[in-house]
Amino acid sequence: MPELPEVETIKKQLMPLVVGHRILSIEFLWPKTLLSPSVTEFNQLVEGHVIKELDRRGKYLILHLDNGDAILVHLRMTGSFLVCEDNTLSSKHTRAVVHLDGGLKMFFIDPRKFGKFQLVSEESSPLLKLGPEPMSDIFTAQRLSAVIEGRKIPVKALLVDQTVVAGIGNMYADEALYESGIHPLRTADSLSVQEIERLHGAIRQVLKKAIESGGASVSNYFHPDGAKGNAQEDFQVAHRRGENCLTCGEPIERIVVRQRGTYFCPKCQQ
DSSP, X not given: OOOXXXXXXXXHHHHHHHTTOBEEEEEESSGGGEEESOHHHHHHHHTTXXXXXXXXXXXXXXXEETTSOXXXXXXXXXXXXXXXXXXXXXXXXXXXXXXXXXXXXXXXXXXXXXXXXXXXXXXXXGGGGOOOOTTSTTOOHHHHHHHHTTOOSBHHHHHTOTTTSSSOOHHHHHHHXXXXXOOTTSBGGGOOHHHHHHHHHHHHHHHHHHHHTTOBOSSXXXXXXXXXXXXXXXXXXXXXXXXXXXXXXXXXXXXXXXTEEEEEOTTTTO
């Protein structure tokens, strides 16, 4: 968290606010927020350049600069952006401030300090290791089936593997498995063709709906204007341990799958 729908929402809302603006400097209040290069070198390379375009790849937010470089931002568990012309939307958890021309500021808020900035060129980008975008044409049921074949790991673990499919994390993996009626501990290679097709459709449906709802604000996530997302209001299992399943009435359970908290309905996902 944030996952694909949250990063996509941030991208869409930041685009009209910051694209076309020139970077004056980027101030890192928590030095470890910058992964590479050094703070001094980073600012030497980005100062004076214009944010040409914003994009998203998996869980990464990408700020394309007019010199061909790109600033990658991984929000990790608790990262969000706030944008304003003064400090009124800042926070004690502000870890970086992007100073833009026209007096505009982008505040990177990250309570748990896991978020990262990184300056990359196309050839060195960690994005090259990511799997397909789940909403793209190349992510078909057949491609998912090919990835699953022979994999004896829990299907939940496979879905959150960013080299398999980009952008899915705990919340939306749990929701997709619920929608397709698949237990999270099923081994991936045990799924039938029909189950893989259901899972493929559920992944796209769950993500599309969450994007339309502006992402899920279950903890620290918010929009660049400070508003919260509403996707959590439609969750069937994610973060609902102890509550009753809306389909069968059984209590939602939580287990740990490969060190990841996982929510499911024991009756609907046998």
